[in-house]
Amino acid sequence: MRHKVITVIKREYITRVKTKGFVASVLLMPVMMSIVMVLPSLMVSLQHKSDEMKTFVVFDETGEIFSKMQDALDENSFFHHEGKRVYQLIEKSSDFSGNVDTKQQLNQQLETKEIHGYIEIPQDVFDSLQVNYYAKNITNFEEQRAFRRIISQIVTNKRLEDKGYAADEVRDLMQRIRFAEYAVSGKTDTVEGEETAMVRLGLTYILTFSLYLFTLIYGASVMRSVLEEKTTRIVEVIISSVKPHQLLFGKIIGVCLVCLTMFLIWGGCAVLLFMNLNSILGLFGVEGLPPEFIGITGIIKSTAVPAFVYFLIYFVSGFFLFSTIYAAAGAICNSEEEAQQVVTPLVMMLILPFMLMFGLFRAPDATLTVVLSHIPFFSPLLMFMRINVLAPPFWEILLNIAVMIATIVGAIFVMGKIYKIGILMYGKRPTPSELWRWLHY
Amino acid sequence: MDIVQVENISKHFGEIKAVDNVSFNIEKGSVYGLLGPNGAGKTTTIRMIMDIIAPDSGKITFTGDQQSGDFADQIGYLPEERGLYRKMKVKDVILFMAELRGMDRGDAFNEIDGWLKKMDLTEWENRKIEELSKGMAQKIQFIATVIHKPELIILDEPFSGLDPINMTLLKDLMLELNTDGATIIFSTHIMEQAERLCEKICLINAGKIVLEGDLREIKQSFGRGSVEIEYSGDVDLIKNSRFVEGCNDFGQYVEVKLNAPEHYSALLQELVETSVDITRFELMEPTLHEIFVQSVRGEGGLSNAT
Numbered sequence: 001m002r003h004k005v006i007t008v009i010k011r012e013y014i015t016r017v018k019t020k021g022f023v024a025s026v027l028l029m030p031v032m033m034s035i036v037m038v039l040p041s042l043m044v045s046l047q048h049k050s051d052e053m054k055t056f057v058v059f060d061e062t063g064e065i066f067s068k069m070q071d072a073l074d075e076n077s078f079f080h081h082e083g084k085r086v087y088q089l090i091e092k093s094s095d096f097s098g099n100v101d102t103k104q105q106l107n108q109q110l111e112t113k114e115i116h117g118y119i120e121i122p123q124d125v126f127d128s129l130q131v132n133y134y135a136k137n138i139t140n141f142e143e144q145r146a147f148r149r150i151i152s153q154i155v156t157n158k159r160l161e162d163k164g165y166a167a168d169e170v171r172d173l174m175q176r177i178r179f180a181e182y183a184v185s186g187k188t189d190t191v192e193g194e195e196t197a198m199v200r201l202g203l204t205y206i207l208t209f210s211l212y213l214f215t216l217i218y219g220a221s222v223m224r225s226v227l228e229e230k231t232t233r234i235v236e237v238i239i240s241s242v243k244p245h246q247l248l249f250g251k252i253i254g255v256c257l258v259c260l261t262m263f264l265i266w267g268g269c270a271v272l273l274f275m276n277l278n279s280i281l282g283l284f285g286v287e288g289l290p291p292e293f294i295g296i297t298g299i300i301k302s303t304a305v306p307a308f309v310y311f312l313i314y315f316v317s318g319f320f321l322f323s324t325i326y327a328a329a330g331a332i333c334n335s336e337e338e339a340q341q342v343v344t345p346l347v348m349m350l351i352l353p354f355m356l357m358f359g360l361f362r363a364p365d366a367t368l369t370v371v372l373s374h375i376p377f378f379s380p381l382l383m384f385m386r387i388n389v390l391a392p393p394f395w396e397i398l399l400n401i402a403v404m405i406a407t408i409v410g411a412i413f414v415m416g417k418i419y420k421i422g423i424l425m426y427g428k429r430p431t432p433s434e435l436w437r438w439l440h441y
Numbered sequence: 442m443d444i445v446q447v448e449n450i451s452k453h454f455g456e457i458k459a460v461d462n463v464s465f466n467i468e469k470g471s472v473y474g475l476l477g478p479n480g481a482g483k484t485t486t487i488r489m490i491m492d493i494i495a496p497d498s499g500k501i502t503f504t505g506d507q508q509s510g511d512f513a514d515q516i517g518y519l520p521e522e523r524g525l526y527r528k529m530k531v532k533d534v535i536l537f538m539a540e541l542r543g544m545d546r547g548d549a550f551n552e553i554d555g556w557l558k559k560m561d562l563t564e565w566e567n568r569k570i571e572e573l574s575k576g577m578a579q580k581i582q583f584i585a586t587v588i589h590k591p592e593l594i595i596l597d598e599p600f601s602g603l604d605p606i607n608m609t610l611l612k613d614l615m616l617e618l619n620t621d622g623a624t625i626i627f628s629t630h631i632m633e634q635a636e637r638l639c640e641k642i643c644l645i646n647a648g649k650i651v652l653e654g655d656l657r658e659i660k661q662s663f664g665r666g667s668v669e670i671e672y673s674g675d676v677d678l679i680k681n682s683r684f685v686e687g688c689n690d691f692g693q694y695v696e697v698k699l700n701a702p703e704h705y706s707a708l709l710q711e712l713v714e715t716s717v718d719i720t721r722f723e724l725m726e727p728t729l730h731e732i733f734v735q736s737v738r739g740e741g742g743l744s745n746a747t
Contacts, residue, residue, distance in 0.1 A: 007540045228526065241514070
């Protein structure tokens with residue numbers, strides 16, 4: 001009997017792994033992930049990395065800021081591309097404020113892209129601290145920030161000097177403190193810097209997203225598989241050889257193994273990548289890692305392994321819980337459309353914690369977060385998130401895993417009964433009260 | 442020796458009595474017809490034999506050759522509604538089904554080629570099921586049903602939707618398997634097929650057995666003592682015979698109802714001595730179809746017999 005369950009597992013596994021879709025997702029998923037993570041900053045860097053000259057008109061009513069701006073732009077790498085300055089400033093000293101004609105003329109130039117923007121520095125800027133920036137595109141934050149920083153510094157220097165302070169000295173005195181963060185878990189303190197927190201957050205985000213995505217996709221795959229066997233009546237032939245609960249288990253284990261295979265491939269690739277980071281960088285002509293990155297790889301090494309272990313634990317338990325219900329839903333329906341409707345509440349149970357996660361990230365030990373993370377349907381995502389961000393006491397994790405296992409056993413018992421009867425029932429979908437009666441058979 | 446003994450099985454689904462106190466024995470090596478209109482309880486009975494669902498009461502006993510292990514491995518079952526995993530390749534599907542029935546993968550692998558050849562499907566072995574026509578898929582399913590050489594083969598409407606050539610092919614294969622020793626349960630509502638293939642039948646209607654036993658004996662017991670005569674001459678000579686109860690003249694021939702079934706030879710003798718020239722004299726047996734309709738109507742409730 002046992003080897004027949006293995007036959008079922010094998011079929012579920014091989015029919016999924018031996019598809020182009022599987023190979024494609026193994027290859028594409030990391031690519032997509034990196035695109036999602038890197039794309040926004042990549043876009044910005046692409047934008048100002050072009051060697052196209054950008055012209056800004058500056059109305060400097062003070063008469064002393066413009067030349068200092070030119071100097072500052074010369075020194076700032078943001079305004080350069082391959083050693084050449086790609087931002088050009090044109091001074092207009094005429095009175096700007098209230099001059100409608102000039103403004104209209106400039107707006108027209110903006111429209112024809114003759115100029116990129118114009119900056120108005122009023123006479124009283126040293127008191128009012130007000131500078132106006134006009135451009136077609138005001139969501140290019142980096143550009144605005146660079147101009148703001150430069151003008152701000154010039155204005156501050158002037159204000160300091162007017163009061164008789166040496167600007168360099170003041171700046172030296174105004175240095176920010178270094179703020180080291182330590183994540184305390186159990187007896188060991190781990191040094192955490194800003195980078196660590198970012199790495200942790202990023203890693204948690206990627207892993208939680210995978211948890212959510214793969215439970216959703218492959219849970220539905222279990223459901224479709226149940227439906228296929230039901231509608232083609234193959235199930236009748238199979239369950240005369242294996243018991244329904246064995247078929248159900250074999251199916252879920254087979255599909256779960258498909259996901260684990262994928263995770264192990266990605267995990268293995270990531271490990272290989274990090275082990276050989278230096279030689280890989282060498283291929284691109286980079287000699288070793290810049291010193292600030294050496295710290296980060298160390299952090300990834302120390303946080304990624306436990307994170308991955310918890311990821312596997314919570315994926316498997318979450319997958320078993322959700323896919324058992326998916327299977328039962330498939331068993332009581334006669335078509336995929338019908339089943340999609342039935343599982344909508346279940347999908348909500350998966351989407352909800354994913355949505356909540358972004359808010360709960362900030363308060364991982366708030367009562368609300370703790371309570372939600374112990375609701376079995378939310379645990380895979382929220383508890384996993386908490387473990388990564390905050391490291392709750394170990395007994396809490398153990399308790400949570402125990403509750404998860406108990407819930408899974410309960411779900412298998414209840415959903416197994418529904419599955420067993422559902423797969424042989426055709427025609428009208430059972431009502432909730434009929435389902436309740438099935439549980440007592 | 443009986444391979445299956447079904448004793449007083451009953452099954453309810455809610456208020457509906459799907460199978461009501463049904464008993465029959467199936468002799469090893471026979472072709473047994475399980476007949477009845479749609480919804481009579483045939484499929485439920487088969488499902489209980491297959492141990493897919495448990496009867497509310499009664500019991501089913503198997504006496505297979507191999508007492509050890511699963512009897513399920515000794516059964517081949519072709520459900521009424523067909524279907525295979527659409528995305529799987531022909532060979533993989535057959536191998537999977539064979540393995541599920543406890544057959545060694547290697548053995549199954551060796552058998553497949555021969556079967557595909559018999560079915561004229563050799564060049565399709567690496568295609569996916571969804572690429573096959575309905576008839577081809579049905580033949581593949583037949584292979585998957587019998588590849589593990591089961592002792593008991595249960596075929597639920599095996600010929601539905603097949604063209605005459607494939608129907609003959611499957612029928613011949615079925616009889617070949619029977620000759621090799623397999624017992625076959627053949628479920629259908631098409632009586633002509635059962636009449637040609639089955640030695641014993643069980644006629645079920647509304648969950649109850651209406652008729653059960655040897656097909657020939659059943660037919661004889663339903664013999665209504667009618668004779669068809671093709672003739673030239675005076676029809677009154679036939680009509681007025683003392684053995685004839687009634688007569689129905691069709692012009693070319695008459696259908697004669699005898700006053701007792703055994704009187705047909707006496708009638709023939711009498712007519713030979715007269716001036717009537719007889720070209721055909723045939724004793725009519727009731728067809729299974731007629732028996733079916735008659736018994737089911739007699740039971741008072743034929744819903745949709747075909």
